[in-house]
Amino acid sequence: MSRIAVIGSGAWGTAIAASLAQRGGHSITLWSHTPAIAEAIQAAGENTVYLPGYLLPASIAATSDLAAAVEGAEIIVGVMPSSHVRTVYRQMMPYLQPGQLLISATKGIEDGSSRRMSEVIGEVLAAHTLKLQYAVLSGPSFAQEVVAGSPTALTIASADLAVAAHIQREFASPTLRLYTNDDVVGVEMGGALKNVIALATGVIAGLELGQNSAAALITRGIAEVTRLAVACGGRRETMAGLAGLGDLVLTCTGSLSRNRRVGVELGRGRALPEILAGMGGKVAEGVGTTGAALRLARQKGVEMPITEQVDAILHGGKRPLDAARDLMGRPGKEEF
């Protein structure tokens, strides 16, 4: 019986908490930044803002008290938006203790610093001279399906495979299967960068350029994100696995992808601020990750033509059709 704290009550955090509670064997606390959400989960068993329509297990203890959530938890799963990770971990610092295990389930790169989530967390821990073991959870997983009990396969990565294997045992259930990996960089890069390609695929769909084009774009997309991940120290085979290709395919083709939907709206000609304003506080991580990825790519000397065009649409005022034309009209006659 472990106490597990899930920090962040977005769709994915809520689904992780629900899956662990359904599994049984643990005591699950779900921390929400917003007291009203914690109260609604506690009172009605529903996250009406981020995961409406799903009855959550009554055994989840929802709270907006960070100290209460974190203190004494054996495992702490961070699922906040990437832009809040640094702040929330700083707030958690007074309550953390040696021996606790941190899992990052946030999929993004910090805008500004271009740091991966585990790097951000590592910096905050180092500033407090605290050393904790950590792991990264990623893979193809629409939250709605996980909470509904659809079979889902994820990757759990830690530099120490024994840590990953421990989490595998603690989290696994008949519907949730975890595969261990020791490539933290690859798993984090896969989870973050797929959102950029999902934005691009959405643009193609919004422009009604067809599924043939989208498939070609996805093919180039996985090649491009693999180049950057490998340049940053990730492994090629990780990018061909669940946390790379698997999550990219789901996010680029699935009906529940927020980042893809933002791309669709961009492709239809709507402006980014208007699209984001209409999302009711839900975050499309790809928007921030695009710029961060591009800065990393330039540092590492990696070509990322799709990411460049997405950035030009998001931040350079480029018309989506012009971006699509520039992308598809690229020179290069041999495939490799």
Added chain:
Amino acid sequence: MSRIAVIGSGAWGTAIAASLAQRGGHSITLWSHTPAIAEAIQAAGENTVYLPGYLLPASIAATSDLAAAVEGAEIIVGVMPSSHVRTVYRQMMPYLQPGQLLISATKGIEDGSSRRMSEVIGEVLAAHTLKLQYAVLSGPSFAQEVVAGSPTALTIASADLAVAAHIQREFASPTLRLYTNDDVVGVEMGGALKNVIALATGVIAGLELGQNSAAALITRGIAEVTRLAVACGGRRETMAGLAGLGDLVLTCTGSLSRNRRVGVELGRGRALPEILAGMGGKVAEGVGTTGAALRLARQKGVEMPITEQVDAILHGGKRPLDAARDLMGRPGKEEF
């Protein structure tokens, strides 16, 4: 101005002929096995059986006279079902001449012999001591989108890259882009094997196991077909390209995939003969390719767990839910 003969008036053959005719610069003949189809295309500009609803360019000369189609053509594009390739090429032999260029656009492995299409063609040519240059055309391409002029990227492969580059120039248009490759084996294996994984993905959808499961299956699927392709002499990077990953993703997630649809019906509990009988003569290549691929895999000592389960459903009477359970319940705790 070349004369190009397209042999086979299924959806893909018809779309290739239409794309080349729209492009201009060539004289295009489309051969149909069925006189009524050739007559309908000639009279009404529509292939009412295999590609209904699309007005075909009037410049296409449709015929059911194989000699008239083949004699004097500089380029002959074969797009017949894999089960007819050997027979049709034998019928073509009397009319073929040195200097003609053959392109195979059929996506399948010959059932029984487990031969790739270019191997089958090579055997027929050798039996007639005729030596012709050949290439293979593949990649993510729903016929309906190609005929509608949606942008499409394909791979054209020949052991002689100059041959591939020649076809690239002759076929390329503002909406059809060809990339050259010299890995004929990889391109043929990619085009054939993706249909097996599409059947499996369809089964998962028919069983309503969700998009997370499908994404995990696609990830394992590309790994498994890559193993077989590489064991047969194909290249890993080809399988990560348009003719491998690109076509697999399209066929496994797209709305127009026949093989996926057969899988969906299997997953819903319908029997294979009943499903095939309802397809109005349209071929789902994956059905024949599954057994052929499995025999190849056993010869080469390659593990293909998904292909095995698809074969057990198709030919072993296994219940789809049991196959899905056996697939997802496989041992193996590390991802690689």
